[in-house]
Amino acid sequence: MVTELPRKEVAIIGVGWSGGIIASELTKAGIEVVGLERGGERTVDDFIMQKDELRYAVRYDLMQDLSKETITFRNDRDMRSLPMRQMGSFLLGTDLGGAGVHWNGQCPRFLPYDFEIRSQTVDRYGEEKIPDDMTLQDWGISYDEMEEHFARFDETIGTSGEDNEMTAPRSTEFPTPPMKETPAIRLFKETASDFGLHPYHGASANLSEAYTNPDGQTIQQCQYCSFCERFGCDYQAKSDPIITVIPTAKETGNFELRTHANVRRISYDGERTDGVYFVDTRTGEEFFQPADIVILTAYVMNNTRLLLHSEIGTPYDPDTQTGVIGKNYCYQIMANAQGFFDRQFNLYAGAGALAGQVDDYNGDNFDHSDLDFIHGGTIQLTQTGIRPINTNPVPPGTKQWGSEFKQAKAQYFYRTLSLGSQGASMPYRYNFLDLDPTYTDNFGDPLLRMTYNFTEQDRNLAAHQTQRMAEIMEEMGANEVVANPDIGDYNIMPYQTTHNTGGVIMGGDSETSAVNNYLQMWDCENLFVVGASAFAHNSGYNPTPTVGALSYRAAEGIKDYYENPGPLA
């Protein structure tokens, strides 16, 4: 028995950054919205006891319950895909606010180059620069068209930062000044300057000072307590959806939030949707929520999976290179260099987005003519604040347990600095998402299957970044530098980054993309699929501001569609 609920103008599936932004924009415009969140309610009162590394950083209290739903993974199609039984490489969020609650708060914008990457690469280096199986595409939009939406997101979250000649141009000032500078970050910046690079203070959603946004929501000043990534902020000093866009939506009176509502299907007649089917996870009761417009904002994995389950759009087939759903899954190519020093730094203190960084080796900011890869990545010294269970820096060759380890840890805990590069991830024909033939979730629905490995492009990019970082670290005065240029095969267990992208990509052509540049589905005009799933590749930056900007753009499009239904592009 499916209970049919009263019709809503808009139903949103998943209430994190994207769902929250769209809910706030539509409800402010007087549109009736229901937000269907599979997890529970969450407020800042939930974070009073949050300074607990074991519970949050090691046992993943804020993350998805994998006993109910996970993905399966294989490096390539010759390998049997097996379930991701434990969380590791990336941390899928859940509950109100989604992964927007446990993020670090790093707020860079993607570069103009990113949105027109194929055209610009061909213009500058020729068609042959792009390997055969690299499914590189323009995004169907330019940075100039995106800029106002980036500015909106910055205003909402109060981004702290400073301009730099290597970053995307801005039409507005940063809402708040850069965060404080630590001795370790200063050392990195001074050294980077000596190399002729252009260091700057990273853009941050951990705010340098208290800020009230245009919606009237206040974000407090960061206390540098070190509990950001994997944690909710007990100070309300890290912008997240539950202290910004979600209360804004609620205050309009037009937003109904329905938690424990796990959407299993989007109803689809081959042209349009008329609502969604969900299960109340507390009772198992099934509901149909009729809606004029449906917004899918359930992160990369479930945006892709729900479309496949609902048979909306054509699944991607890597053999024929036709279809779009599941195409261009990308990640990020992480590289690092570790340095061991004589002196101690106050590394227990920090914030998730407290970073010195250079973008001289990011995007197309440097000449790739003689390089065997395109794009690049940030190079950052991020002082997130170290915590003792997960931070065990000891020089190579040190035994990993016993007295030798224990003494080395005491020696090096505050004497180790790391440089990290978040490298761009280019799409590849055989890296994709589809449905697993064997494993299911707790409803019996097939899990999403990820087929992914690093490519030559990725390995070459990582080796380049590692080399640059090792040189800088050496010059910073480290006694010993550890930098492994070989990233090997992609491994689903060691934490790398929660910057998964693609699967429902945007573009200017319905043959090669799933959504237009308002994130409206080509194959279902009253369904909008919003999030990093829309990225046609992943840049060498954190994705959240681009997700935020796309969400604001989608909200504009949805408001237009609400007035004048039809294709927006």
Place this chain on the structure above:
Amino acid sequence: MTDENKQGQSNGISRREFLKNSGLVVGGVVGGGLLGGIFTQNFGGTADAPDTVDEETETDSPEQLTQARMFFKRQEDFDVLSAAVERIFPEDDAGPGAISLAIPYFIDKQLAGEYGFNSREYMEGPFYEGAPTQGPQTGLLRRGAFLYGIRMMQNIAENEYDESFFDLEPEVQDEILEQFEEGEVEMTGIMSDEFFQMFRMATLEGAYSDPVYGGNLNMDGWRQIQYPGSQMAYIDVIEEEEFVDMDPVSLHDHHE
């Protein structure tokens, strides 16, 4: 670090040394309850103990009341566990070891709860041995894996050295642990190196997690790496050039 070293010695001898010296466990004559009683009374009663330790107070302290076994049924399993974690995290110049930090009790409590049942992990079959890039694929729950691994340690000790694991010299205990670390011990359903990494990680969790979980007793795991725990704010420290050492605080201080 001087203060910490003193604290590191405050419990005098390790549980393993005590058991060995006392000879009480040989043949399993003494029951756990009685042994526990004797152990508690002798705890801190050595010549090295600082004057400030009051035996009466220590016996009645809240920490002691939470120290009993919730998961491990057999005393022998717990004694092997204790001896093994002490080798992973031994008492030394850097500070107290696993037994002084109550890490065996921490692990026991963890195994009794959702960690031991892998409650929030995908545990549906079919189970296949995966590629190294695919992460753990065992269907064995952690509580089963720990019992299995610990009993394998004891088996090796008895078969190869004719003694209980906890009666062996530290160097010999290390050799057995290294067999696990190298993946040389034959186990079914889990590789011994996989078990070892889990065992090592659980030990470090017991050393460095908030004392609310029963390990890191008196925050001495934190003290030996100068970790200040869960301070509310570092806004006054963040720009400091010199290292700022401070007394740790724990979740207890955040709790009304």
